[in-house]
Amino acid sequence: MTQPLRAAIIGTGSVATLHARSLDRIDGVELVAVADVMPGRARAFADEHAAAAHAYDSLEHLFAAETVDVVHLCTPPGVHAPQAVAAFAHGAHVIAEKPPALSLSELQQMTDAAAAADRRFAVVFQQRTGSAADRVKRLLDSGAFGRALFATCNTLWYRDAEYYSVPWRGRWETEGGGTTLSHGIHQIDLLAYLLGDWRAASAQLWRQAREVETEDVSTATILFESGTVASVSTSVVSPRETSSIRIDTERATIEVDHLYGHAPKNWRITPASFVGEEEAAAWNFDDAAFEGGIVPSGHDALLGSVYASLFAGEPLPAVAAEPARALEIVTAFYASAREGGGRVERERVQGEAALRGTLEAPVVDNRGVDNRGVETRAVDNRAVGG
Ligand SMILES: NC(=O)c1ccc[n+]([C@@H]2O[C@H](COP(=O)([O-])OP(=O)(O)OC[C@H]3O[C@@H](n4cnc5c(N)ncnc54)[C@H](O)[C@@H]3O)[C@@H](O)[C@H]2O)c1
Numbered sequence: 001m002t003q004p005l006r007a008a009i010i011g012t013g014s015v016a017t018l019h020a021r022s023l024d025r026i027d028g029v030e031l032v033a034v035a036d037v038m039p040g041r042a043r044a045f046a047d048e049h050a051a052a053a054h055a056y057d058s059l060e061h062l063f064a065a066e067t068v069d070v071v072h073l074c075t076p077p078g079v080h081a082p083q084a085v086a087a088f089a090h091g092a093h094v095i096a097e098k099p100p101a102l103s104l105s106e107l108q109q110m111t112d113a114a115a116a117a118d119r120r121f122a123v124v125f126q127q128r129t130g131s132a133a134d135r136v137k138r139l140l141d142s143g144a145f146g147r148a149l150f151a152t153c154n155t156l157w158y159r160d161a162e163y164y165s166v167p168w169r170g171r172w173e174t175e176g177g178g179t180t181l182s183h184g185i186h187q188i189d190l191l192a193y194l195l196g197d198w199r200a201a202s203a204q205l206w207r208q209a210r211e212v213e214t215e216d217v218s219t220a221t222i223l224f225e226s227g228t229v230a231s232v233s234t235s236v237v238s239p240r241e242t243s244s245i246r247i248d249t250e251r252a253t254i255e256v257d258h259l260y261g262h263a264p265k266n267w268r269i270t271p272a273s274f275v276g277e278e279e280a281a282a283w284n285f286d287d288a289a290f291e292g293g294i295v296p297s298g299h300d301a302l303l304g305s306v307y308a309s310l311f312a313g314e315p316l317p318a319v320a321a322e323p324a325r326a327l328e329i330v331t332a333f334y335a336s337a338r339e340g341g342g343r344v345e346r347e348r349v350q351g352e353a354a355l356r357g358t359l360e361a362p363v364v365d366n367r368g369v370d371n372r373g374v375e376t377r378a379v380d381n382r383a384v385g386g
Pocket residue numbers: 010011012013014015016035036037038041057058059074075076077079097098099124126166182
């Protein structure tokens with residue numbers, strides 16, 4: 001029997017729990033070590049999830065003592081790049097939480113280091129996973145729905161002051177961006193996974209209520225190579241939370257409405273009036289339509305398929321490939337905000353060094369003055385809707 005793969009989790013805060021639970025459900029992998037800079041946190045985490053795992057106070061100390069096959073980066077995004085580069089140098093594969101890095105130049109360092117070490121580099125964009133997204137992607141790619149014409153992509157969440165009291169959140173230097181980079185990127189990634197290459201994007205950033213350096217709302221547009229245009233809204237000031245995508249194609253409207261994960265019951269396809277009953281019935285989301293059972297989106301699905309590819313020695317599956325796509329779109333949004341909201345082409349994002357560094361951009365502050373010191377309309381939007 002082959003040896004199990006030896007996994008380590010770096011950063012044992014909130015999202016690390018999802019990784020530990022998923023690892024527990026995958027045969028052939030063992031959580032052998034964890035690390036966190038907070039004294040006691042790593043040990044307590046190991047005690048809860050894998051009592052035999054060794055606990056360390058840094059990645060460096062962990063590598064000095066352990067041989068590890070796969071490193072899970074569940075740390076804040078500002079340290080993903082140096083930690084991934086160190087892990088590749090150590091000979092490990094890396095599975096990094098979203099956002100993969102604070103900039104495209106950092107992400108390039110990570111993908112270059114993975115290539116140099118001949119290791120795999122997967123990013124956790126788990127909204128791509130699950131039976132329903134897979135089915136919709138196949139149907140879209142097959143042409144069954146005709147051309148996609150218009151889409152909406154809304155990540156309308158609520159994060160209060162306590163959420164932003166964690167020191168790394170809400171700051172350009174450590175979080176890299178605001179809600180667009182940290183939350184909207186999930187749905188943007190799913191939208192682009194479904195619709196393919198993008199051509200250009202534009203955006204504006206707003207600070208409506210939270211005490212953050214970055215934005216708490218953004219309004220944006222993506223133009224895809226196919227000509228599909230998408231309107232993208234992201235917010236952390238929305239009391240009724242939703243994550244939703246709607247794609248209007250020539251032959252149907254495709255919708256998903258969920259919060260942090262979706263199953264077939266969250267999806268709906270409404271055929272255009274001229275589509276025949278028999279064909280429309282074949283697009284259904286009944287349980288019986290999914291041979292082999294239903295897989296909901298989530299860390300289990302993503303990590304399960306990444307490990308399956310590692311066990312088989314195969315390239316990463318499509319749900320874990322192309323780590324740069326969503327970050328490129330988000331980079332275009334921030335670049336557009338820097339340029340007054342105009343259109344930013346994909347070639348510029350891929351080629352111009354100035355766009356591949358920090359995402360920091362002006363945010364229109366509706367609480368008074370924007371971060372360039374320019375007076376804006378002093379509207380207190382906190383009063384609207386309580
Ligand atoms: N995929 C998802 O659904 C999802 C959900 C939540 C968070 N995330 C992402 O996961 C990452 C972590 O988010 P979180 O909410 O778990 O944050 P968190 O603050 O709860 O946990 C981060 C942990 O990393 C530790 N840490 C910080 N710097 C470190 C370092 N240099 N070395 C080792 N440990 C270090 C902190 O002490 C903390 O325990 C972020 O990139 C976030 O965007 C993804």
